[in-house]
Amino acid sequence: xxxxxxxxxxxxxxxxxxxxxxxxxxxxxxxxxxxxxxxxxxxxxxxxxxxxxxxxxxxxxxxxxxxxxxxxxxxxxxxxxxxxxxxxxxxxxxxxxxxxxxxxxxxxxxxxxxxxxxxxxxxxxxxxxxxxxxxxxxxxxxxxxxxxxxxxxxxxxxxxxxxxxxxxxxxxxxxxxxxxxxxxxxxxxxxxxxxxxxxxxxxxxxxxxxxxxxxxxxxxxxxxxxxxxxxxxxxxxxxxxxxxxxxxxxxxxxxxxxxxxxxxxxxxxxxxxxxxxxxxxxxxxxxxxxxxxxxxxxxxxxxxxxxxxxxxxxxxxxxxxxxxxx
Numbered sequence: 018x019x020x021x022x023x024x025x026x027x028x029x030x031x032x033x034x035x036x037x038x039x040x041x042x043x044x045x046x047x048x049x050x051x052x053x054x055x056x057x058x059x060x061x062x063x064x065x066x067x068x069x070x071x072x073x074x075x076x077x078x079x080x081x082x083x084x085x086x087x088x089x090x091x092x093x094x095x096x097x098x099x100x101x102x103x104x105x106x107x108x109x110x111x112x113x114x115x116x117x118x119x120x121x122x123x124x125x126x127x128x129x130x131x132x133x134x135x136x137x138x139x140x141x142x143x144x145x146x147x148x149x150x151x152x153x154x155x156x157x158x159x160x161x162x163x164x165x166x167x168x169x170x171x172x173x174x175x176x177x178x179x180x181x182x183x184x185x186x187x188x189x190x191x192x193x194x195x196x197x198x199x200x201x202x203x204x205x206x207x208x209x210x211x212x213x214x215x216x217x218x219x220x221x222x223x224x225x226x227x228x229x230x231x232x233x234x235x236x237x238x239x240x241x242x243x244x245x246x247x248x249x250x251x252x253x254x255x256x257x258x259x260x261x262x263x264x265x266x267x268x269x270x271x272x273x274x275x276x277x278x279x280x281x282x283x284x285x286x287x288x289x290x291x292x293x294x295x296x297x298x299x300x301x302x303x304x305x306x307x308x309x310x311x312x313x314x315x316x317x318x319x320x321x322x323x324x325x326x327x328x329x330x331x332x333x334x335x336x337x338x339x340x341x342x343x
Contacts, residue, residue, distance in 0.1 A: 029322050030054050032312045033211075033284060036324045038062070040280055042209035048198035048271075049213050049255065051075045053082040057185070065189040069201040071250060074150060074232035076195035080143035084193045085184035088140050090148075095178060097135055098145050099171045102128045113240035117231040122156060125170045126235055144181075150232050151177045157228060197253050202274045210275050213284040215255045217264045217291050222247050225257070264291060265299050272303045281327040288320040300327050 033055055037045075043064055047056055050068035056079060059066050068079045090098075105124045109115065110131060114123040126149070133145045152173050159167050168176070194201055202210065218225045223243045226233070234240045250256040254271040258264040275281065281304070285296050293309070300306050304327045312322040 029312065029314070030058070032310075032322050033324065034058055036310050036326075037209075037211065037282060040209055040282060040326065042207075042280060044207040045209045045211055046202065046205045046207035046278065047211050047213075048201050049215055050079050050083075050193070051213075053079040055211065056083040056191075060185050060187045060189070060191060063187050063189070065187075065207075066191045067194075067205050067207060068192070069194040069196060069198065069205075071195070071197050071246070071255060072233055073195050074146075074236050076193055077143045077146040077236060078150060079193040080140070081147035082184055083191050085140055085144065086186040086188075086191070087184050088138075088144065089181070089183065090141060090144050090178060094136055094141055094145070095175065098129055098132045099174060100132055102132070102171055104128065111235065111238050113234040114231075116240070117153075117228075117234075118156065122170065126153065129174075130235060130238065146236060148174055148177045148181065149235070153231060153235065157231070197250055198255060199253050199271055199274050202271065202278075207278055209280040209282060210278040211282045211284065212271070212275070214268060214296065216286065216288070217258055217261070219257050219259055221257060222250070261291065261295065265295060268296070269299050269302055272300060276303065276329075279329045281325075283325045283327065285323045285325070286320050287323055293321070293323045293325075296323070297325060300325060303327075304329060 037055075037059065045056075045059055045064050045066055047066065047068045050056055050070045051072065052075075053068070056066045056068045060083065066083050068083050070076055070079065102125050103121065105120075106128075109123055109127050111127050114126050117123075118126060129149055133142050133149070136142045136145060152170055155173055155177075156167070156170065167173075198212075221243065223230045223240075233242075247256070252267070254267045256267070258267065272281075281300070283296060283300060285291070285293060287293050293311070297306055297309065307326040307328050310324045310326075314320055314322060
């Protein structure tokens with residue numbers, strides 16, 4: 018049995034980028050893109066980025082920064098999103114919001130979600146949704162004793178919109194998908210797979226996400242989807258596991274699906290349950306481990322960042338210029 022600290026960082030952006038810059042690639046597949054930052058930066062290396070995440074909220078955030086090659090919400094679209102945002106109706110379209118927010122805030126999130134559906138393009142809807150996700154995180158960052166310092170949510174939306182960095186146009190057709198990682202990997206050709214292995218956990222997806230679960234419930238319009246989501250992920254990397262061996266087996270299955278991708282960069286945060294050597298041994302079952310990079314953050318967080326690179330090579334033996342079978 019094991020537990021996972023929800024406050025533990027999932028990654029360190031500067032470390033990830035420092036290592037990825039050492040790999041030669043023109044296209045990259047990211048099976049778990051819960052944060053779009055890495056993909057957005059890799060676009061600036063003029064690489065084609067193909068991102069994915071099983072969570073729809075992560076997909077929306079990635080679409081707004083990775084698929085997007087320069088679009089922004091117009092002032093007219095911002096006004097559409099915020100129209101009558103605080104006006105209460107007969108009842109909430111999404112009653113799950115009341116679990117996370119006050120009644121007034123719940124009406125704002127409910128109305129804004131409905132207004133976003135009125136935007137004409139899917140990209141505009143994704144951009145608006147990503148801004149609302151920032152607003153929700155902003156709201157939940159306040160405690161009762163600091164609540165009076167909070168801005169009205171419509172003002173916060175306009176503020177986040179104004180400081181949102183312009184999406185970079187790298188001239189490539191970048192994509193984002195919302196499916197389980199195994200299916201995404203099997204269907205995606207790329208020069209590099211950057212796999213951030215999800216932390217091992219024994220909880221349901223909602224329990225594992227904790228307070229961040231509001232993002233998925235807001236975007237999906239309710240909270241009755243969790244069982245179906247967990248069912249769709251059963252037996253795949255990212256689902257709940259009870260033992261180390263079970264987790265490693267799922268990781269190995271995922272890696273075998275990625276055998277068509279020449280270069281791998283496997284990112285892991287070592288926090289005690291799954292050790293770096295466990296990941297290395299698992300990769301070695303599928304292909305040769307090239308280099309192991311580590312950055313020790315244990316004094317600050319009790320964890321260590323690790324990226325393991327693996328390269329494809331023929332399993333044949335070379336002798337006198339001839340390739341022989343193993």
